[in-house]
Structure formats: C-alpha cells, structure tokens
Amino acid sequence: MAGARGLGLLLLLLLPTAGASVPGTVVRLNKEVLRYVSKMGKAPLQSALQVTVPHFLSQSGEVLQPNRIQILNVHVPHLHLDFIAGFGVRLLAATNFTFKVFRDPEPLELMLPVVLLADAHVTQGPIETPVISISSCYSFFGNTSMFDGGKSPSPAWLVLLRKHIKAVLMNKLCLSISNLVQGLNVHLGTLIGLNPVGPESQIRYSLISAPNITEDSISLDINAVLFLLGKPIVLPVSATRFALPEHVGTEGAMVTVGLSQDLFDSAFLLLQKAGALNLDITGQLDSEANPLNTSALGQLIPEVARQFPNPMPVVLKVRLGATPVATLQTNDATLQLQPFVEVLAAASNSAFQSLFTLDVVVNLSLKLSVSSMKLQGSTSMLGDVQLTVASSNMGFIDMDQAHVLMGTVFEKPLLDHLNALLGMGVALPNLVNLHYTTSEVSVYEGYIVVSSGLVYQSGGGTPGRAEGGPACSLGGPCTSSHSEN
Structure with a gap:
C-alpha cells in the first residue's frame, strides 16, 4: 500500500538485470527498511486512495435526484509492514476518508474509517528482476460519522448513502492499489541495463x-x-x-x-x-x-x-x-x-x-x-x-x-x-532515486559487507520521501470484505 512504489522502496537495491552465473552479490533488506517505508509511504498511499465516487441517486418524490460525492481527504494515521516468511510482505493500513455530499438544501460532510489489509508476494520475474503481486486485498469498513452542523438527512437516506459509498470503495480501493503495483513492476522491468x-x-x-x-x-x-x-x-x-x-x-x-x-x-x-x-x-x-x-x-x-x-x-x-x-x-x-x-x-x-x-x-x-x-x-x-x-x-x-x-x-x-x-x-545494486546513506564497509574473510541506510528521493523531490507499499493482485481478481454498520 503506501502505493506499490513503496514496496519498490523495499526492493530498490535488489533490482539488477540479466547475467550469467556468479560472481555473487547478496542484498538483504532488514526490518528497518519496512519501518522507513511505513513512515514515508503514508503520503503516496493517501494520494493513491483518492478515488472518484460516482453520484448517489436518491428518491425525491417520483424522480431520482443525483447527489455529487467528493472525497475531501484521505488520512492514513497508521501504516504497518511485516515480512511473511517464504512469501513476501503483509501490509496493514488504517485510513480515514472524509466525504462531501452535495445535496439540497445544504451539503453534508461525513467520515468513514477503513482498514486495508494486503499480502504482497515477492518473486523472480521472467526478466530476472523482482516481481510483486498481491494474493489478497481486503477492506474493512467502520461506522460513518457526520460532522456537526446543518440539517441531518433522514436515517433511511443515510443508510442508502453509506451502502453506495462502501460498494464503490470495495471495488476501487484494491483496484487503485493494483494499478500502482502494475506500474511498479513495469518500472522494475526498466532496470535492465548497464x-x-x-x-x-x-x-x-x-x-x-x-x-x-x-x-x-x-x-x-x-x-x-x-x-x-x-x-x-x-x-x-x-x-x-x-x-x-x-x-x-x-x-x-x-x-x-x-x-x-x-x-x-x-x-x-x-x-x-x-x-x-x-x-x-x-x-x-x-x-x-x-x-x-x-x-x-x-x-x-x-x-x-x-x-x-x-x-x-x-x-x-x-x-x-x-x-x-x-x-x-x-x-x-x-x-x-x-x-x-x-x-x-x-x-x-x-x-x-x-x-x-x-x-x-x-x-x-x-x-x-x-x-x-x-x-x-x-x-x-x-x-x-x-x-x-x-x-x-x-x-x-x-x-x-x-x-x-x-x-x-x-x-x-x-x-x-x-x-x-x-x-x-x-x-552497487540500486534503484533509480534511491540513495545509500551513512554507509559502513566491513571486511570479512572472502567477502565484504556494506551496511547502509536508505533515502528515497523522487525526481526533484525532497530526500526521505518514500513512495510505496504493496497492493492488490496482479493478473487476478481482488478480494474484499466489509462489515456493515
């Protein structure tokens, strides 16, 4: 999540390209890199989740009244990544969506908490680069709440509105993350070069x-x-x-x-x-x-x-x-x-x-x-x-x-x-826009080890702004579940 490019940050060092056999190099990404992605990946994840919500059609007399819905803000207060032994990375993100519903006689603002859970599989691709796909992606919805002020709509109208928003998000959240993963894998494929x-x-x-x-x-x-x-x-x-x-x-x-x-x-x-x-x-x-x-x-x-x-x-x-x-x-x-x-x-x-x-x-x-x-x-x-x-x-x-x-x-x-x-x-093995920091070189019998921090810097951006995270499955359907109010 944190956009698939954050999982890319996990893999940045690992992206080499074609070759024969040894001489060998091993790149080991430790838990500290997950903590870095969890911290720096919130902003790109928030941007990726800014999906479009279609109009909500409500009954007004004998006609259907379209109500435009806009996502005002997506806030990710919590993003956590863990390694899954023998498989890849698990992502858990707590998000809060703020919506504005344009209706007569006055707009309505409400907030919906959503927990996102995804398992990202990391494997070797056909062009000898890492490839990421998601085996599962789930959306868990909390209770919606309205901001104070204004005239409250009828309870029945609110129930229909909530069902509409949840149905849209169930489909679009995992799909938007899947698109990020596909873009990441295309990016990884471009790393073949000298x-x-x-x-x-x-x-x-x-x-x-x-x-x-x-x-x-x-x-x-x-x-x-x-x-x-x-x-x-x-x-x-x-x-x-x-x-x-x-x-x-x-x-x-x-x-x-x-x-x-x-x-x-x-x-x-x-x-x-x-x-x-x-x-x-x-x-x-x-x-x-x-x-x-x-x-x-x-x-x-x-x-x-x-x-x-x-x-x-x-x-x-x-x-x-x-x-x-x-x-x-x-x-x-x-x-x-x-x-x-x-x-x-x-x-x-x-x-x-x-x-x-x-x-x-x-x-x-x-x-x-x-x-x-x-x-x-x-x-x-x-x-x-x-x-x-x-x-x-x-x-x-x-x-x-x-x-x-x-x-x-x-x-x-x-x-x-x-x-x-x-x-x-x-x-050294590297991914574009990723930089080693505070590197230390240790010499052992028969090999050396470079221990380093990582800083991600997008083109013209500020060092330390990481983009990334896992997402929904590539080449397969996303699965979602939710709980009603």
Whole structure:
C-alpha cells in the first residue's frame, strides 16, 4: 500500500538485470527498511486512495435526484509492514476518508474509517528482476460519522448513502492499489541495463533466483557481470555461489549488501584486461620532485653515464601482465600488483633506448568506502617496493643502490594513478532515486559487507520521501470484505 512504489522502496537495491552465473552479490533488506517505508509511504498511499465516487441517486418524490460525492481527504494515521516468511510482505493500513455530499438544501460532510489489509508476494520475474503481486486485498469498513452542523438527512437516506459509498470503495480501493503495483513492476522491468565502470566497461546485475524471505528480512541472490567492450569478464576458475552469513553487518542498518571475493577478482581482471592499470612515468630534467633522468641513473649505473654523457629524460613503462590479487581477511583488505617495468632513455635522435627491465612486486593496503551509490577504493603502501632486474642492456645493476631512486620515482605516480582509478568506483545494486546513506564497509574473510541506510528521493523531490507499499493482485481478481454498520 503506501502505493506499490513503496514496496519498490523495499526492493530498490535488489533490482539488477540479466547475467550469467556468479560472481555473487547478496542484498538483504532488514526490518528497518519496512519501518522507513511505513513512515514515508503514508503520503503516496493517501494520494493513491483518492478515488472518484460516482453520484448517489436518491428518491425525491417520483424522480431520482443525483447527489455529487467528493472525497475531501484521505488520512492514513497508521501504516504497518511485516515480512511473511517464504512469501513476501503483509501490509496493514488504517485510513480515514472524509466525504462531501452535495445535496439540497445544504451539503453534508461525513467520515468513514477503513482498514486495508494486503499480502504482497515477492518473486523472480521472467526478466530476472523482482516481481510483486498481491494474493489478497481486503477492506474493512467502520461506522460513518457526520460532522456537526446543518440539517441531518433522514436515517433511511443515510443508510442508502453509506451502502453506495462502501460498494464503490470495495471495488476501487484494491483496484487503485493494483494499478500502482502494475506500474511498479513495469518500472522494475526498466532496470535492465548497464552501469558504466569505465569508458569501455560496464557492470550489469540480475536476480539469480526467487528471494529468500524470513520474518526478519528479504534476501536476494544477485549475479554481477562485468563487461569489457561488450564482452563478459569470465574468471579463469569457476566461481562458487556466494552465501551471506546471518548476523553480519551493522546492527540497525536498513540494507546489508554482501560482495564476494569473486566480484573483486572479476573487477581487477577487467582492469588488467582493459590496460587501465598500465602507465608511463616520465622524468624531467632539473626536477627535484622527479629525478628520473640519465644523470641520476648514471651515478648508480656506470654504463648509463658512459652512454649518456648529456642528461636525458628517462621513462618507465609500467605494464601489468598479471592480474592484481585482492585478499580479503577479517578487518583487512590488501592488494598485490606485479607489474613489469621497462626503463627507457631518450636518445639524441628522439628515439627511446631500452636500458633495463624490472620485475616489481607492490603490496598495498586497500581501503573501501561507499559514495554516490558506488563502492570506491583507495590504496597506500605496505612496506617497500620490491625490485628485481629482469634484463639489462647496461651491464650489471646493483639494485641495492638503485632501489632508493627507482622506488622514489615509481611509488607516488603508481599510487596516484591507482587511487584515481579506484576512486571512480563500481556501481552497487540500486534503484533509480534511491540513495545509500551513512554507509559502513566491513571486511570479512572472502567477502565484504556494506551496511547502509536508505533515502528515497523522487525526481526533484525532497530526500526521505518514500513512495510505496504493496497492493492488490496482479493478473487476478481482488478480494474484499466489509462489515456493515
């Protein structure tokens, strides 16, 4: 209720799209998100229940007198949502309808309380998105009451009027909610698409199976597929299905998102295949910040000084042939890079001459955070850069002497490049207009958990205004019951 778009708020994170198999992601929506929808969904529910009531025909002598009826206000003082284990969500809403009946000699205003009860089934749709339908929708009517003032109509006339209003509402309330659900499901279907990761790469999510629903949460197994130039990134070793353990994450979070080791492996494999981690580090003459030139090298490597009597710029061509290795352990995430570095010097004819090559090992601490619906990373050095000569055109190279220079000119540009790349982030599963708030990232062995609040913001609206709730059945009749005065 709160309009079906509020149930959408329940599912917002869970809406990915097509894909193959793992790497896996699990999105778990906790009871706190139901409380948020219950609070923020009242206004859209009130709007959805503003149905049109046809004229009431009353006998006036020998003619039927039409009396126009207008709903002045729908107030929802109470809206409550609960998970139904193995099924979906139950909605209970207390509403008060205020009517104005235009009759001679003067209008009449009355109030009718209605309790709405609906069970929403949440399952997997044919396009691998969550689908909501209602198995039942009931309307329970209380006693009507008139506002003071004016001449009261006859009791018989009032009985007929009440029956007319109840008969209309019995049909229209569940139908209007059903229309909201249909609109929500159409909206969920539009979520199939690609989220950019880089200029030539994307990520796409899809629901692997029907949601797992308990009394405390709804969990969705989500497949994440990374694409490079339209082709999926496939891990060389078959990944295993990821299961998010119970009771992980921050207590009181609305949503808990688990991201598996396999997803990290896929992301870094994509970066390696795209060449995004490669870079050229160019030295400058007379630069204290980057003393990467033949003069500085010549002081450590005699053959460089002999072949380049005049100072010339030196370039480090950094290439990653091996995929970076991310390691996730409890409260600790690290990243290891093993780039291959070719050291070249500008010759007098403007060509570049290869001086020597290095095998490099870099160990980094990896810090993760969430911003703008994306998981972002930053790195810092763990220990010294490890340098080993792979080949040399300059004879013997004593790396104990060259290590300080090479490490100095190599370390900062590499960190700047890597942090700029990881700072762009990867989009988390999300629904349009839904935002993560106060997110915390926890690292466990083999996976990470994002614990977050949620804020719904309609286009141009105010953050925190949620729209949503379950409704009447899709593709089936609504059932209603009522009690007479």
